[in-house]
Amino acid sequence: MLPCTGRIDESLLLKAFENGADGVMVIGCLEGDCHYVNGNIRARARVERVYNILEQINIGPERIRMYNLSAGEGAKFAAFTSEFVTRVEELGPSPINLARSNGPKESEQEVQAT
C-alpha cells in the first residue's frame, strides 16, 4: 500500500509482473481529489506507459488497469476487484508464469543447447 499513487512508477509495476503477478490493479483517488494535487494523474500516465510496454512484449496489456475510487466507495471497490480478477482469470497465467511452470530445467537445457 502506498500513501499516494503518485509514488508508483513504471519500474514498480513491471517488478510486480517479474515477481509473478498475472495482473496488476492500480487504485487511486478520484481525479481532481488528489491530496498531492496530481499524483493520480501522473499514475495514470505511468500505467498507460506500462500498458504499452506489456503490449510490445506480448505479455498482454489488459493485465494492468487503473481505477479511481474514493475511500468511501467500498462496494464499488469490491465490484471493480471482482471484475478485474475475473478478467485476469479469463486471460490465464501470464506468459512469464507459463514459462516458469514449464519447469526451469527445460528452459535451462534450451539455453545450453543454443
Added chain:
Amino acid sequence: MITGTPKPIEEILEMLEPYDNIIVAGCFGCVTVCRVGGDKEVQVLSSTLRLAREAAGRKIEIKEVCLERQCDPEYLEPMRPYIEDYQAVLSIACGAGIQFMAEKFTKSPLLPGINTGFLGVTERQGEWTERCQGCGDCVLHLTGGICPVTRCAKSIFHGPCGGSVQGTCEVDKEVKCGWQLIIDRLVTLDQMDNYGKLKPYKGWDSSRDGGPRRIIREDMV
C-alpha cells in the same frame, strides 16, 4: 543537453539475441534530464527485457548500473573489475558515452539502447528542440541570439532565402524560418547593423567538415 529517443524494444531484443547475461548502463548526465537513459530508464528497460526474454523461454541476467557520466574516464573505471563477467553492455547514454565505454573496455561488445538526437532544449515535459550544431565558430552575438546554422534548414548566412513564406520555411510549414526569426529579433533589439557585419562567407574548418574534432586547452592539460 544532448537529447535522444529510446530504441524500439524489438530492435533491442534482436541485438541481445546472442547474449544471456549483460549490463544495462545508464548515465546521470544529459540522458537523465531528457528521460531516455537515466537510473529510472535503466530499471524500466531491464525489467522489460527480463520479462520479454523469460516469456520467450530464454531468461536473461541483467546487472543494472547508472554512471555519473559515460563521457569521462574516471566514471567508467569502476566498471573495470566486473565488466568482463558479462557478455555485453547495453548502454543508454548518448553515442559519445557509448563509444567512450567501447574504447575503454575493448573486450566487451557495446550495444546502443537509444538513438542519440541533437543538442537541444526542453520546450516542456516531453518536447525537445534543436538549438546548436557545434559549428565551432559561434555567431550568436551578430544574429540576435538565434543560430543560423541550426535554425535555418540550409544553414545559410545571409537569409532569408526565397523559400521563406510568411515566416515559415519551405521544408515544412511547421518549421519557422530561422532567418525571419533572426531579422525580427535584430529589429526588436535595434541591431539591424549586425546583419551587415556577418562574414561574407562562413569558414567551416572549425565544423565537422575536417572529420572528428579535438579541443586541446593548453591552460588545462
